Amino acid sequence: MTTPVTTITVTANTDQVTLVNVFTVAPERQMALVEALDEATRQIFTTVPGFISANLHTSLDGTRVINYAQWASEKHYKDALQRADVREHITKAAAGADKWDPTLAQVQSIHHPGRA
Secondary structure (H helix, E strand, O other), rough: OOOOOOOOOOOOOOOOOEEEEEEEHHHHHHHHHHHHHHHHHHOHHHHHOOOEEEEEOOOOOEEEEEEEEEEEOOHHHHHHHHHHHHHHHHHHHHHOEEEEEEEEEEEOOOOOOOOO
């Protein structure tokens, strides 16, 4: 898996969107799903126009994998979903999960310690 320095820039009130996709898995399949998502992101998504970044998270109890991905716009995300290679990746990832819940969202508010 990759471990680069983060390139996430969160900005409110822009066209940028965030995909938060929560996959539910059996604990023994959690890391296999992470590896599949990691590989597909490196091989496919990093070449897709409008893709900004993706971060994979694992729940401590082993039952969830969370994909937090940023896109330049909703249109870029929807255009990506029309690509055969992206659809193939989604099908493979979904097969490794018991269920998944993709949600597309926009940042409305940002907070940091020591800042109002």
